[in-house]
Amino acid sequence: MWNDKAQRLPREELRTLQLRRLQDQVARLSDRVEWYRRRLADHGVQADQIATLADLARLPFTGKTDLREVFPFGLSAVPRSELVEVHMSSGSTGKPVVNAYTRADLELWGDLMARTLDMGGVGADDIVQNTFGYGLFTGGFGVHYGAEAIGALVLPISSGNTRRQLDTIVDFGTTTLTATPSYALYLAEYARENGVDPRSLGLKRGFFGAEPWSEPMRSQIEDDWGIEAFDIYGLTEIIGPGVGSECHEHDGLHIQEDHFYPEVVDPDTGLEVPPGETGELVLTTLTRQGTPLLRYRTRDVTYLIDEPCRCGRTSRRIHRLMGRTDDMLIIRGVNIFPQQVEEVLLRAQGTAPHYQLVVDRHGSMDSLEVEVEMTVEAFSDDLGDVLALERRIEDDLRSALGIQAKCVLVNPKTVERAITGKAVRTIDRREVKTHV
Amino acid sequence: MSESGAPSSATENWLVDDRVVLLDQISVFLENRPGSLAAAAAVLAEAGTNLRALSIAETERFGIARLIADDTEQALATLQQAGFTSRVNKVFGIQVPDRPGGLAHLLQVFDGHVNVEYMYADLKGVGSNSLMIMKLEPVDEAVRLLVQAGLY
Known part of the structure; x- marks a missing residue:
């Protein structure tokens, strides 16, 4: 298992690690990020008041509109010179959401995406055809860094040009496809229309995300391609893909808890709901420095699965996304x-x-x-x-x-x-x- | 869902008869709101489609217009372009003498063996006969009985 130690860390040790990292993060933010210093003061919270993980509930939420206020680098906990990469998601209204990465943030991202790909069995012998867009979008680079960390062969083909996508699978013997679920279906249909049986191409697995999809769609993708399909979750604000990933059990997505602390809250009251109860996912980045976030309201609806997974990873999982709070x-x-x-x-x-x-x-x-x-x-x-x-x-x-x-x-x-x-x-x- | 394709070629051969024909019927989905039939009719009128027969089946929640057009292909394309869910299936067109007992005699032939799913009359008829449009199930049995009865 990739980064075995981190993924199998006993729950108790994981909680201790999370608390220490949270304390460090809050201290760093009140120290170095003017916006968070004021936000915490407005809420009457001081960094040294975080004594247990339950104290997280005392911290204010961060919302999408807050990110516009601090556009572009207002949340960064490091000098501008330490930022080495930027990704953005187009905001449908107002300014886009920016995520700025330090060198360490990028290394973390690669590690998390390596964990993700490894969960689906990707190794150094695999050929990963990455149809996520390269550019400001997080999908392309996120997968790329993970595959690179594993040492797989990456085909950074990016999105579009379906003819070339199909030819590339055939010519290179792609074993692993990363795509939006709808594109995976479209590509299979395109293959069949052009006399190629997608099941004959030797693809083993695919990682799909960046848009809502469903179990029936998963079955269809698996049937169409003769592969195992993995659900991946991430958002630009937090790091991109790699926040939550499915293992072979396909029973929820493992949250990379040593770096992101998950809470599920009632979207109306903001109060935490127990595991198994549906609400809005709230994420706190425990280690990021380029764009750290406290209690970020993702607007994604899911519930937490507390029972340990049969795969041996100790992290809590979230159920496949069920919708957006906006919807x-x-x-x-x-x-x-x-x-x-x-x-x-x-x-x-x-x-x-x-x-x-x-x-x-x-x-x-x-x-x-x-x-x-x-x-x-x-x-x-x-x-x-x-x-x-x-x-x-x-x-x-x-x-x-x-x-x-x-x-x-x-x-x-x-x-x-x-x-x-x-x-x-x-x-x-x-x-x-x-x-x- | 019922099939929309043509019956087997064997069936078609049985029906080379000028008094029993297979016709292409267009079914049109009608939403349950005032004017939805009028809208479909208007679209066809505008396209210059002549209707040979028309019937409406409805529930309290939606309706289905069934029609026989002079030019099926053109009528279907017109309806679909206008946003009406429509499809084509084969139905029987059977000439019935225009006299008392004409229809009863025909229906006796099917008695107990073939279901008349629905039927309606062609607007013009053929000569002195009425032309009944009928959906018969099962199709092969209907053909067999028609032939056996020596009616046609």
């Missing part, structure tokens, strides 16, 4: 994510569906309607068939969401699209919003 709807007291609906529809219709959640309130009762665009494949001249489809979707929705939802079949392109062409997934017609 979360609370209907009759139940948290609903568009992604859950998408999974149901994918199973029922067999293709990626266009759909929309419409929430309304009649009297004091919230109602959920799921408008689903009727595909030609699922359509029939027989009323009974279409009714059965509707009923099956409603049954599946009820068991997946825990509340009753009405399925309304509609014609294609009826579902509202934003100006960007991206589907608008939820419409909340209730007068009173139940969350902010």
